Amino acid sequence: MLKDYESGLSTSIFLTFSRTRPGRYDGPAGNPLHWLFPDPTLPHMIKSTILCVDDEVDNVDALERLFRKKYNVLKATSGKEALAVLDEHPGPVALIITDQRMPEMTGVEFLEKTLTSHPETVRILLTGYTDLESVISAVNKGQIFRYLTKPWDPVDLSNTVEHAIDRYVLGQELKAKNTELARALEELKSLDVAKSNFMILINHELKTPLTSILSFSSLLAESKLNDEDKLMVNRITRSAERLKTLVEDVLLVVRAETNQLKIDMQQVAFTQFDEAVSKEVQDLLNKKQQKLVSKLEPLAVTADVRLIKQVMLRLIHNAAKFGTDGSEIHLESMKSGNNLRFVVSNIGPHLPSSVVDKIMKPFFIDEDVMHHSTGTGLGLTICQSILKSHQSHLQFKNTAQGVMVFFELPLA
Numbered sequence: 016m017l018k019d020y021e022s023g024l025s026t027s028i029f030l031t032f033s034r035t036r037p038g039r040y041d042g043p044a045g046n047p048l049h050w051l052f053p054d055p056t057l058p059h060m061i062k063s064t065i066l067c068v069d070d071e072v073d074n075v076d077a078l079e080r081l082f083r084k085k086y087n088v089l090k091a092t093s094g095k096e097a098l099a100v101l102d103e104h105p106g107p108v109a110l111i112i113t114d115q116r117m118p119e120m121t122g123v124e125f126l127e128k129t130l131t132s133h134p135e136t137v138r139i140l141l142t143g144y145t146d147l148e149s150v151i152s153a154v155n156k157g158q159i160f161r162y163l164t165k166p167w168d169p170v171d172l173s174n175t176v177e178h179a180i181d182r183y184v185l186g187q188e189l190k191a192k193n194t195e196l197a198r199a200l201e202e203l204k205s206l207d208v209a210k211s212n213f214m215i216l217i218n219h220e221l222k223t224p225l226t227s228i229l230s231f232s233s234l235l236a237e238s239k240l241n242d243e244d245k246l247m248v249n250r251i252t253r254s255a256e257r258l259k260t261l262v263e264d265v266l267l268v269v270r271a272e273t274n275q276l277k278i279d280m281q282q283v284a285f286t287q288f289d290e291a292v293s294k295e296v297q298d299l300l301n302k303k304q305q306k307l308v309s310k311l312e313p314l315a316v317t318a319d320v321r322l323i324k325q326v327m328l329r330l331i332h333n334a335a336k337f338g339t340d341g342s343e344i345h346l347e348s349m350k351s352g353n354n355l356r357f358v359v360s361n362i363g364p365h366l367p368s369s370v371v372d373k374i375m376k377p378f379f380i381d382e383d384v385m386h387h388s389t390g391t392g393l394g395l396t397i398c399q400s401i402l403k404s405h406q407s408h409l410q411f412k413n414t415a416q417g418v419m420v421f422f423e424l425p426l427a
Contacts, residue, residue: 062087063180064106068097068113068125069141078112081169082176086110094120098128108136109183110176114165115142130158135186137179141165208273221262228255264393271400278322278404282427284315285327285348285357292327292346299335300344307331309346315427316355322401323424327357329394330420334361338417354423365413398422 064087067078072092079088091097115122126138143165160179232252270276289309300307334344338361347358399409402422412419
């Protein structure tokens with residue numbers, strides 16, 4: 016509460032504070048009144064600066080009187096003087112209000128000269144003449160915000176200036192946000208590169224001891240061992256091989272995502288994969304008493320044979336793994352415009368829509384959908400990364416009996 020007591024010729028002001036809000040003081044140290052008197056340097060406390068230009072001094076003074084309480088007002092009586100004021104003024108100028116008809120330099124000519132030095136400043140043109148050519152010139156060359164005729168109405172002009180300042184402030188806020196976003200994006204890119212390099216380094220360091228472990232376990236397996244020792248060596252070998260597979264999978268994903276994957280494009284027919292793929296997934300099919308049914312068109316596509324074979328193997332393995340025991344896994348291809356569509360489908364539980372987006376993320380395993388299955392969670396991520404390098408992508412669709420996954424490649 017402020018109380019004013021007059022004492023002779025001087026005035027004394029006493030401050031009495033009542034605790035109207037709970038809690039302790041959280042302001043800056045040494046400034047307990049900070050919450051009452053905000054920092055004047057804060058954006059919402061700074062007065063915007065406007066420049067008023069008119070060759071008639073009375074008009075410039077009238078504009079100053081109208082706006083000086085709310086804004087910092089700079090004045091000039093010619094285009095040349097106004098340019099000098101802009102050069103000497105240390106801070107930004109939010110708005111320029113200028114007359115059109117001035118000696119030596121018109122308002123449009125002046126505004127045009129400010130575009131380079133003050134591109135973000137908002138511009139208003141005043142004129143006592145309704146000259147259509149001047150209006151067109153002002154819009155095209157001076158990039159004005161509004162065109163007002165003299166004599167101007169104070170209320171109308173004040174509203175126009177307020178809208179112009181709002182536009183300038185919003186533009187500055189947007190610029191600051193864009194700068195912040197650009198900086199954050201660069202930081203994310205740097206972190207992503209660092210992460211990828213770190214993953215490659217770690218995986219390389221893991222492969223070296225794994226190679227030694229597998230070599231020594233192979234030598235141990237060939238030596239004379241009792242049954243218990245053989246079982247232990249076999250467990251070591253299986254664990255090391257699984258870890259080696261994981262390392263290779265992670266390296267494959269990182270290289271694909273960082274465009275370091277070596278691709279050898281060739282003309283290849285899916286039919287040539289049929290027998291090889293069937294053999295590699297046969298153990299899993301036998302374990303679940305499933306059958307692979309193939310129906311492939313004898314058409315060639317342009318792709319990397321080695322990488323597309325990996326995609327096919329992983330998709331079939333995934334379909335078998337989560338398909339119903341004793342069911343059929345269907346492997347098909349058909350023409351789709353200028354592409355060949357490759358389809359793998361199974362009989363089993365549907366894939367919830369909430370999982371489709373997540374399932375492409377590395378190491379994602381949904382416990383309910385996967386029936387508590389274990390794994391690295393990289394299978395579909397690897398497929399998506401490989402197909403991305405072929406300008407393609409995986410698509411999922413729930414069918415009446417199960418799930419269908421497919422992708423397309425251009426016909427050769």
